[in-house]
Amino acid sequence: MNAIATPPREESAERRWARFKPIVTGDDYVASLRNRPVSVYLFGELIAEPVDHPIIRPSINALKQTYDLATEDPELATAHSDLIDAPVNRFLHIVGSPGDLVAKNRMQRRMGQLTGTCFQRCAGLDTVSVLHSITYDIDAKHGTTYHQRYLEFMRHAQKNNIVLGAGMTDPKGDRSKRPSEQADPDLFMHVTRRTEQGIYVTGAKAHMTGGLNSHWICVMPTMNMGEKDKDYAVVGMVPGDAAGMTYIYGRQSCDTRAMEAGEIDKGNAKFGGQEVLVVFDDVFIPHEHVLMDGEYEFAQEMVARFTSYHRASYVCKTGLGDVLVGAAATIAEYNGADQASHIKDKLVEMTHLNETIYSSAIASSHEAKQLPSGIFMNDSMLANVCKHNVTRFPYEISRLAQDLAGGLMVTLPSEQDFDHEVAGPMLRKYLMGRANVPVEHRQRLLRLIENMTLGRNAVGYLTESMHGAGSPQAQRIQILRGMEVERKKGYAEDLAGVGRNEERV
Numbered sequence: 371m372n373a374i375a376t377p378p379r380e381e382s383a384e385r386r387w388a389r390f391k392p393i394v395t396g397d398d399y400v401a402s403l404r405n406r407p408v409s410v411y412l413f414g415e416l417i418a419e420p421v422d423h424p425i426i427r428p429s430i431n432a433l434k435q436t437y438d439l440a441t442e443d444p445e446l447a448t449a450h451s452d453l454i455d456a457p458v459n460r461f462l463h464i465v466g467s468p469g470d471l472v473a474k475n476r477m478q479r480r481m482g483q484l485t486g487t488c489f490q491r492c493a494g495l496d497t498v499s500v501l502h503s504i505t506y507d508i509d510a511k512h513g514t515t516y517h518q519r520y521l522e523f524m525r526h527a528q529k530n531n532i533v534l535g536a537g538m539t540d541p542k543g544d545r546s547k548r549p550s551e552q553a554d555p556d557l558f559m560h561v562t563r564r565t566e567q568g569i570y571v572t573g574a575k576a577h578m579t580g581g582l583n584s585h586w587i588c589v590m591p592t593m594n595m596g597e598k599d600k601d602y603a604v605v606g607m608v609p610g611d612a613a614g615m616t617y618i619y620g621r622q623s624c625d626t627r628a629m630e631a632g633e634i635d636k637g638n639a640k641f642g643g644q645e646v647l648v649v650f651d652d653v654f655i656p657h658e659h660v661l662m663d664g665e666y667e668f669a670q671e672m673v674a675r676f677t678s679y680h681r682a683s684y685v686c687k688t689g690l691g692d693v694l695v696g697a698a699a700t701i702a703e704y705n706g707a708d709q710a711s712h713i714k715d716k717l718v719e720m721t722h723l724n725e726t727i728y729s730s731a732i733a734s735s736h737e738a739k740q741l742p743s744g745i746f747m748n749d750s751m752l753a754n755v756c757k758h759n760v761t762r763f764p765y766e767i768s769r770l771a772q773d774l775a776g777g778l779m780v781t782l783p784s785e786q787d788f789d790h791e792v793a794g795p796m797l798r799k800y801l802m803g804r805a806n807v808p809v810e811h812r813q814r815l816l817r818l819i820e821n822m823t824l825g826r827n828a829v830g831y832l833t834e835s836m837h838g839a840g841s842p843q844a845q846r847i848q849i850l851r852g853m854e855v856e857r858k859k860g861y862a863e864d865l866a867g868v869g870r871n872e873e874r875v
């Protein structure tokens with residue numbers, strides 16, 4: 371049981387921020403996660419200190435890299451904030467131009483190259499972006515003060531250099547029913563009561579990337595809402611250690627390898643992703659941190675704008691793709707097959723697919739348009755095309771990497787067998803590839819490809835690519851909405867000389 375005292379349930383906004391101190395380095399970030407009064411369950415046990423848990427730590431290392439990159443390459447990973455008139459980590463920057471979005475995409479690709487996994491800070495950044503315009507637009511219609519609250523929150527967030535997690539996806543229960551129609555009202559997050567100081571929410575947020583590694587979580591609606599769903603149309607900022615929160619850690623394929631001795635079989639011993647189910651039981655949000663409460667007609671627009679940013683953020687997978695192209699080329703070299711023309715051609719195909727993802731993201735950022743609040747937003751069509759590519763191409767890139775790796779990728783004996791006095795010498799004799807390449811190098815490359823295509827980091831490279839920011843059909847719906855087929859029929863009719871069908875238009 372965690373011995374650190376939980377803050378009072380109805381803690382004020384001021385006291386919530388007073389518990390933070392500015393984070394500068396990656397080490398500061400890791401230190402900031404220690405000794406928090408959080409309830410975390412993993413393998414049926416309450417974890418005393420998540421930071422030191424071997425399954426959890428690689429995910430913290432990956433997020434830490436967002437701080438390290440800002441120190442090592444400030445041009446790429448920081449930006450000037452007009453809000454606090456100081457440089458800030460780009461993962462907290464309010465985008466001021468299309469160039470900011472392009473720079474963000476470049477940083478995301480670099481982060482993918484450095485970690486080979488999901489580094490968990492993009493959804494929070496995209497939340498920062500969408501809230502700028504949504505709070506502004508709600509205020510314009512309803513005379514509320516959400517935008518000022520948002521700006522005040524962001525001043526603190528930037529000064530303290532916090533991690534913001536995005537809690538959008540509700541468990542959703544019966545997919546054919548609306549929030550207010552569910553058998554259990556808690557299957558979508560909702561406001562349970564309102565007091566003079568703030569609101570209370572109950573529900574859960576599913577699949578939360580880096581949820582446990584975040585200092586604050588933004589809870590927000592996951593879909594369009596009707597008038598009956600008013601209490602479900604809620605946006606609020608909650609510190610990760612607020613009273614009433616429970617984290618239940620998601621399993622990843624081969625995650626228990628992180629608890630084994632040795633590091634080779636882990637494939638990527640240092641970095642991993644993280645998803646958690648976060649349960650909110652009567653959690654308090656002071657008014658200062660409430661950014662939507664009942665304005666249900668903005669829920670759909672909020673989700674749509676969020677996805678315009680977030681679906682282009684899946685450009686991060688091109689960094690992972692770079693690692694996999696490199697791993698496939700290296701293993702082919704170790705195997706002595708690298709000069710074969712089909713091997714080169716497969717590497718070309720992998721690169722083509724990877725760069726196709728990159729080009730749609732970068733184009734979406736270049737084509738960003740300014741919204742009334744002043745912030746720029748990615749081109750929605752191109753962002754959806756980017757994410758739709760991501761639901762497919764990493765699978766094909768993985769297939770080709772497995773093709774080049776050979777069967778040993780899944781039949782390779784354990785690191786312990788390599789260390790054994792009898793089995794070890796046999797393995798080193800029979801599992802040699804090119805004579806000048808140590809067998810251990812071959813082992814390590816094969817384990818890395820296994821890790822990214824079947825193991826822990828396949829969660830970030832494959833299934834997150836499929837469902838994160840919405841399953842494939844969600845992009846097809848947006849593409850359908852934006853494809854302007856009637857206008858295109860007109861082009862065809864003009865050129866074919868059949869005249870415009872005015873009735874249809």
Ligand SMILES: Cc1cc2nc3c(=O)[nH]c(=O)nc-3n(C[C@H](O)[C@H](O)[C@H](O)COP(=O)(O)OP(=O)(O)OC[C@H]3O[C@@H](n4cnc5c(N)ncnc54)[C@H](O)[C@@H]3O)c2cc1C
Nearest residue numbers: 493536537538539545577578579834837838839840841843
């Ligand atoms: C690794 C990973 C990380 C993630 N990180 C985050 C995060 O940080 N924050 C966050 O908020 N979310 C996160 N998500 C959640 C992600 O946005 C959802 O997984 C996605 O929206 C799909 O929802 P679902 O998983 O509930 O699947 P479902 O909604 O159950 O979808 C499964 C299938 O059913 C179809 N379907 C669903 N509903 C209907 C319907 N009404 N009619 C017809 N077909 C339907 C879908 O198209 C899909 O094919 C993450 C997901 C993953 C896998």
